[in-house]
Amino acid sequence: MRKLYHLAVDATLDVIRGKWKLSILCHLGNGDLRTGELRRKMPGISQKVLTEQLRELEAANVVIRKVYNEVPPRVEYSLSPRGKSLRRILLAMSDWGRCLVKEQQEAGKDVEILNQNDEGFRDS
Structure with missing residues (x-):
């Protein structure tokens, strides 16, 4: 089935959309x-949702799943080169969100960011 995007940014959002995907990418960073x-x-996050989100990221070639031939089997996840290329974009989105929340707080809105750590989006 042919997939159509109205804008190129929609293709990016299609890959990273999901409640937990950005957190996963940040931690794997x-x-x-x-x-x-x-x-x-x-x-x-439930095990089911984590597995689904990891599978979707793996299918998009953003995450690499490595299975070690051990008993019990050991599986590790890492960012692929494509996943690492998202860092700059995600860091810019994080900075933008931080500024937005600050403006909202200054306007008297009850909003906060629970985890300020975006180190996984920064180049190692």
Whole structure:
């Protein structure tokens, strides 16, 4: 089936859209992680949703899944070169969001950013 995007940015958003995908990408930006490690870093995500989001990112060639031939099997996830190329974009989005929240706070709105750590979006 042919997929049509009205704007090129829609293709980018198609890949990163999802409640947890940006958090996953940020955490993987700090290094390879196993599924359990990712879950501990993201309280509130279910195993099912984490697996789905990782599979979608892997299908988009943004995340690499490496299975080690061990018993029990060990699986690690890392950013692919395509995933690493998203860093600049995601860092700019993070900076933009930080400014937006600051403006809203100055206007008296009750809004905050729970996790200010965007190191995973920065180049290592």
